[in-house]
Amino acid sequence: MANSVEENRRRFIKSAIGTASALVLAKMAPAWAYPLGRSYGDVIYAQNVVDLHIRREDMNVAGRIARPITINGSMPGPLIRLKEGQRAKLHVSNALDESTSIHWHGIILPENMDGVPGVSFPGIKAGESYHYEYDVQQSGTYWYHSHSGLQEQLGHFGPLVIDPADGDIGADREHVIILSDWTFEDPDEVFRNLKVAEGYYNYQQRTLGDTFDDIRRQGLAKTWQERSMWNEMRMSARDLLDVTGSTYTYLMNGRDNSTNWTALYKPGEKIRLRIINGSAMSFFDFRIPGLEMTVVSADGQPIKPVTVDEFRIGVAETYDVIVTPKNDRPYTLFAESMDRSGYVRGTLATELGQEVPVPELRPVPERGMAAMGMSHEMGGMDMITTNEDQLGMDDHQEMSGGHGGHKAATQQRPSAPDLGIEHAPGGHGPGAAMIARNPVSRLNEPGIGLENVDHRVLVYGDLIGAHPWPDDREPERDIELHLTGNMEKYMWSFDGVKYTEVNGPVEFHHGERLRLIMVNDTMMDHPIHLHGMWMELENGQYPRPRKHTISLKPSEVVSLQISADAPGSWAFHCHLLYHMKAGMFRVVRVR
Amino acid sequence: MNKLTTMTMLGFLGMSTTVSADHAEDHWPEPIESYRTGQVLFDRLEFTRTDNNENLIVWDMLAWYGGDTNRVYFKSEGENKQNDGEPTELESTEVLASRLIAPFWEIQGGVGLRGSMASDTDREHYLVFSLFGMAPYRFEMDNSLTINEDGDIAASLEAEYDIRLSQVSYLQPRLEVSAGLTDAQAFDRPSGFNDVRIGLRYRYEISREFAPYIGVYWSRALGQKANQIADEGGDKIETGFVAGVRMWF
Numbered sequence: 003m004a005n006s007v008e009e010n011r012r013r014f015i016k017s018a019i020g021t022a023s024a025l026v027l028a029k030m031a032p033a034w035a036y037p038l039g040r041s042y043g044d045v046i047y048a049q050n051v052v053d054l055h056i057r058r059e060d061m062n063v064a065g066r067i068a069r070p071i072t073i074n075g076s077m078p079g080p081l082i083r084l085k086e087g088q089r090a091k092l093h094v095s096n097a098l099d100e101s102t103s104i105h106w107h108g109i110i111l112p113e114n115m116d117g118v119p120g121v122s123f124p125g126i127k128a129g130e131s132y133h134y135e136y137d138v139q140q141s142g143t144y145w146y147h148s149h150s151g152l153q154e155q156l157g158h159f160g161p162l163v164i165d166p167a168d169g170d171i172g173a174d175r176e177h178v179i180i181l182s183d184w185t186f187e188d189p190d191e192v193f194r195n196l197k198v199a200e201g202y203y204n205y206q207q208r209t210l211g212d213t214f215d216d217i218r219r220q221g222l223a224k225t226w227q228e229r230s231m232w233n234e235m236r237m238s239a240r241d242l243l244d245v246t247g248s249t250y251t252y253l254m255n256g257r258d259n260s261t262n263w264t265a266l267y268k269p270g271e272k273i274r275l276r277i278i279n280g281s282a283m284s285f286f287d288f289r290i291p292g293l294e295m296t297v298v299s300a301d302g303q304p305i306k307p308v309t310v311d312e313f314r315i316g317v318a319e320t321y322d323v324i325v326t327p328k329n330d331r332p333y334t335l336f337a338e339s340m341d342r343s344g345y346v347r348g349t350l351a352t353e354l355g356q357e358v359p360v361p362e363l364r365p366v367p368e369r370g371m372a373a374m375g376m377s378h379e380m381g382g383m384d385m386i387t388t389n390e391d392q393l394g395m396d397d398h399q400e401m402s403g404g405h406g407g408h409k410a411a412t413q414q415r416p417s418a419p420d421l422g423i424e425h426a427p428g429g430h431g432p433g434a435a436m437i438a439r440n441p442v443s444r445l446n447e448p449g450i451g452l453e454n455v456d457h458r459v460l461v462y463g464d465l466i467g468a469h470p471w472p473d474d475r476e477p478e479r480d481i482e483l484h485l486t487g488n489m490e491k492y493m494w495s496f497d498g499v500k501y502t503e504v505n506g507p508v509e510f511h512h513g514e515r516l517r518l519i520m521v522n523d524t525m526m527d528h529p530i531h532l533h534g535m536w537m538e539l540e541n542g543q544y545p546r547p548r549k550h551t552i553s554l555k556p557s558e559v560v561s562l563q564i565s566a567d568a569p570g571s572w573a574f575h576c577h578l579l580y581h582m583k584a585g586m587f588r589v590v591r592v593r
Numbered sequence: 594m595n596k597l598t599t600m601t602m603l604g605f606l607g608m609s610t611t612v613s614a615d616h617a618e619d620h621w622p623e624p625i626e627s628y629r630t631g632q633v634l635f636d637r638l639e640f641t642r643t644d645n646n647e648n649l650i651v652w653d654m655l656a657w658y659g660g661d662t663n664r665v666y667f668k669s670e671g672e673n674k675q676n677d678g679e680p681t682e683l684e685s686t687e688v689l690a691s692r693l694i695a696p697f698w699e700i701q702g703g704v705g706l707r708g709s710m711a712s713d714t715d716r717e718h719y720l721v722f723s724l725f726g727m728a729p730y731r732f733e734m735d736n737s738l739t740i741n742e743d744g745d746i747a748a749s750l751e752a753e754y755d756i757r758l759s760q761v762s763y764l765q766p767r768l769e770v771s772a773g774l775t776d777a778q779a780f781d782r783p784s785g786f787n788d789v790r791i792g793l794r795y796r797y798e799i800s801r802e803f804a805p806y807i808g809v810y811w812s813r814a815l816g817q818k819a820n821q822i823a824d825e826g827g828d829k830i831e832t833g834f835v836a837g838v839r840m841w842f
Contacts, residue, residue: 101622120617120624149624195801198632199841202801205760234729236697432662435696488696490727493661500661502627571617573624587625 035081035255037266037354039177039273050091052082054104056148056158057097063157063184064251064258070157070184071098071148078180078256078280079146079160086141086167095131102126104134105149105533105573106162107318108302108550111136113570116533118149121573121589125150141166142302143276143320145180152189154579155282157182157256163276164302172298173274173324177265180278181286181315181337181346183250189282193580196244196492203246206343206366207238231371235436237525239369240341241489242450244526244580245283247344252284254337254348262357263348269330273350274298275323279315282579285340285527285553287314287452288321290333290350291361295323297460303536303548304468313460314340314449316529316553318577321460325350332356340451340527342366367451372444373525373556430498434486434523438557441521445541449527449555467545471538473565477517481508485554485576485586487524492584494524494576500585507591508574510566518562522554528581529553532590534572537562551577566592631658632841636753639806639837641672645828648675651835657691664691666701666725668735680711685739687721698726705739708780717741717780731755745777747787765806767792783817796839804839 054073061070061077073079084090096102103125105117115136119125126132147159161178165171185192195202216225232239257263267273275295279286289295289312296309299322307324315321315337327333332351339345342363349357429437448459487494495501510516518537522528531551538546540561554560569592576586637653655668670684689703701723708716719741728734733753740746749771756764769790773782794808814822814829822829 118624120621124618124621193628194630197628197630199801207757207760209757209759210764211758230730233731236727236729236731432693432696432698488661490697491661491693500627501625502623583625583628585625589624 035178035257035263037264039175039265039267049088052090052092054079054092054094055097056094056102058099058156063186063256064253065260066186068184068186071102071153072157073160076256077157078182079158081160081178082146082162084138084162084164085169086138086164088138090134090136090138092134093131094126094134096126096128099128101128101150102153102158103132103149104146106134106144106146107531108142108144108320109136109162110139110534110536110568113534113568113572116572118533118573121571138164140164140302142299142304143178143278143322144302145278145280145318145320147280149573152193152282152579152583155183155185155189155192157184159280161276161278161280171274172272174271175267176274176276177350178255178276178278179265179335179348180255180280181284181288182253182256183245183281183284183339184253185245185249185251187249189579192245192249193583196580197584200490200492201238201241203244203248204238204241205246205248206242206341207240208368237435237489239373240366241525242341242367242369242527243284243339243343244492244578246341247339250284250339250344252286252337252339252344252346254335254346257348259345259347259360263335264354264356265335265348265350266354267327267350267352269328269352271326273325273327275325275335276320277315277323278320279317281317283317285314285316285529286337287312287340288335288337289313290325290335291358293325293327293333293350294458295325297321297323297464300465300547301549301551305547306466306468308460308464308466309458310460310464311457312452312455314452314553316527316551316577317579318529318531318551319549319553332358334358334360336361338363340449342451364451369450369525369556372442372447373450430484430486430495430523432491432498433488433493433495433500434484434498435488435490436523436525438521438523438559441523441557441559443560444555444558445539445560447555462539462547463541463543465539465541465547466543467538467547470545471536471548471565473515473567475515475565477515477563479511479514480517480519481510482519482521483508483588485520485522485524485528485530487526487581487586489525492580494578494581494584494586496586496588501587502585504588507571507589510564510590510592512566512569512592514566516564516566518564519559520552520554520562521559522556525556526578527553527555528586529577530575531577532564532572532574534568534570534590534592535564535566537564568592627660629658629660631656634839634841636839637835637837638840639835641810641833641835643831643833645831647677649673650675651837659691662693664693664699665689666691666703680709682709683707685721689721689723691725695726697728698724701725715780728752741777741780743777743779744775745780745782746774747777747782748772748774761798763796763798765792765794765796765808767794767810781818783821785816785818787815787818789813789815792835794835802841806835806837806839808835809833810835 070077103117103119115134116122141164144162146162147154161180254263296307332349335348337346347360446461446463452459483496486498529551536548572590574588574590575582633656635654639651641649649672651672653670657664657666666689669686673681685707687705689701691699691701694700705719705721719739721739723737725735735751737749752768771788772786773784776784790812792810794806796804796806798804811832819829
């Protein structure tokens with residue numbers, strides 16, 4: 003990372019030119035993401051009604067003319083800043099030629115304010131408006147987005163930050179960073195491509211050359227065994243994200259890499275970065291080379307500080323980190339897509355126009371046996387009974403990227419059978435191409451591609467709530483749901499049943515404490531979001547961390563405690579936009 | 594017959610209507626709507642040069658419309674020999690209703706037509722049942738059983754496999770086998786195995802939707818059919834070069 007003075011000088015001239023063009027673009031990208039961020043003590047609260055105007059308009063995105071949905075003229079939409087204890091008044095008017103909506107992601111509010119057409123209200127018709135009003139009972143980093151069709155992919159989202167009642171943000175300065183994935187294609191066309199042509203956007207598949215390399219490296223027998231497992235399942239070990247950098251331009255606060263969104267700081271300051279994954283389909287790995295980050299909040303809720311060098315952020319999740327850069331130098335804010343098909347970067351700098359060399363994308367990782375839950379069955383046909391004796395832990399470790407002595411290998415993993423996981427007899431039907439025969443907890447694994455990095459990576463197991471939550475009863479009842487899918491037909495569902503085929507909502511009894519057990523019977527990671535109520539993750543820590551969105555790895559089982567304290571109907575779904583559209587959606591009714 | 598077929602198809606598609614949930618008010622939209630789409634796929638659209646120096650245009654296409662579970666298919670395969678003054682030869686043209694019965698398999702049933710486009714005498718109407726989908730190891734398969742108006746039963750198997758050479762290029766072996774379960778001399782299908790055809794194509798995707806290819810094939814008549822050809826002094830074996838395009842929209 004060390005740069006010579008000469009290099010810096012040349013770079014300064016280059017970036018001065020960059021700054022000039024950045025100013026032109028700044029007219030287009032959201033004004034709230036201005037480089038100074040916000041110093042502690044600045045008060046910008048929305049005391050009165052916040053007016054939000056939704057329209058479709060031409061805008062410069064990543065240097066090209068695009069036609070996103072804008073909110074008050076910007077994409078992403080404006081930063082809405084509220085204060086705990088106030089009454090939020092948000093007036094949304096729709097200038098689109100179709101219905102729209104805004105869902106306040108992670109906010110505890112009455113059911114008719116939640117903004118899901120068909121669940122909490124009828125939606126906002128073209129030319130009409132809707133007045134949202136609710137008491138703000140929480141603080142932290144959240145976001146808002148359309149819950150209508152595929153509008154979110156067109157940029158219909160923005161950050162929502164709520165200051166605590168005492169106004170203390172716990173830092174000298176703060177910056178909001180919202181990550182997103184932009185495509186110049188029509189989102190409906192993207193969905194159709196996924197439906198009719200499996201792997202349409204995946205240009206990182208295994209080739210014959212990879213197989214030859216494997217044979218050279220590990221011999222024919224082992225390669226044959228591995229390949230035949232994947233091929234018998236008719237699945238791809240490189241199927242990490244459905245929509246990739248082949249069509250996406252990744253954005254940070256609406257800016258692409260060449261624009262280099264810059265956040266300013268003064269050396270020695272404590273800076274709070276509020277990182278929001280506002281993507282439609284992209285998990286990101288976020289790091290600031292040369293700077294450690296202390297995670298202080300997950301999904302808007304405070305956690306006990308944990309210091310890491312990198313974290314994975316699932317779609318719709320938020321993390322707040324504190325950084326304290328001591329040296330007077332720029333740092334790259336680096337968000338790499340989970341499948342390594344692209345990245346977006348910005349710079350944390352002391353002056354505008356600074357930048358440092360951007361890290362290279364890391365190699366494309368490949369799913370190993372853990373993704374299959376070690377043993378598996380598919381299509382009603384029993385596979386070779388693989389158990390840990392045959393395909394032991396060594397194989398598993400090696401297939402997920404080599405021996406690294408990583409903590410994932412050594413930490414104990416609670417075994418799912420303790421939870422009594424049961425699959426529907428005969429599997430979950432044609433909508434589920436796979437069943438995790440032996441799902442396990444993977445909360446202490448950093449996730450695919452991060453198993454063997456030589457620095458600290460956040461895992462869910464690290465999250466400890468900052469304080470206990472009011473309802474500490476033991477759950478009276480378990481509800482079990484399986485995440486199911488068929489990549490070839492692009493079918494996604496819970497328990498093998500799409501929303502359009504489902505018979506009525508998932509019933510919660512008002513006032514009860516329940517345990518939600520989810521099993522991921524697919525080969526993909528899924529960020530699952532429950533509206534209206536917190537989910538406390540049973541990760542072995544106490545107090546448990548609270549989440550509004552929980553990401554499940556392939557063949558993983560997680561359990562969550564929920565207080566069913568919010569009467570009404572609430573959406574519950576996978577937050578990968580095209581998975582939700584395909585049917586991975588349920589209504590939870592609390593009554 | 595055609596009208597009846599259409600109505601059956603529509604009724605079939607209608608099976609996947611949305612179950613209305615009782616959590617919302619009646620005039621509210623559904624949060625997630627059922628989705629239908631379709632595709633027209635020319636798996637092979639090629640120019641063929643046989644070892645007898647004949648030039649042929651060959652097509653093998655399908656089109657479908659529907660949801661995840663229930664679909665309607667149109668499939669057509671045939672060839673036209675260039676400059677022979679003969680009409681186009683339909684190997685098959687079928688309309689089928691399809692249902693997903695397992696994650697990778699659709700079961701299909703419908704009606705078909707095959708034979709020469711010009712003459713009524715060797716044109717054949719038939720019922721068809723297919724098992725269509727992807728076998729383990731990712732073999733794309735279309736296996737059919739047909740029965741014509743005379744009660745003649747025939748079976749065919751088609752399998753394709755894509756070996757990925759790069760992110761946009763593939764080597765595709767292809768196998769086709771046909772057999773008669775009954776003796777249908779009128780249509781040149783004695784009972785037993787009739788033909789086997791093996792092909793190998795190299796395909797390059799200019800886009801996912803448009804991929805030109807070149808290739809070769811080898812085909813051989815089998816069993817009684819081979820004997821008959823030999824008796825008539827014909828060639829049991831045919832080979833050829835192909836150049837074409839795989840495309841969809």
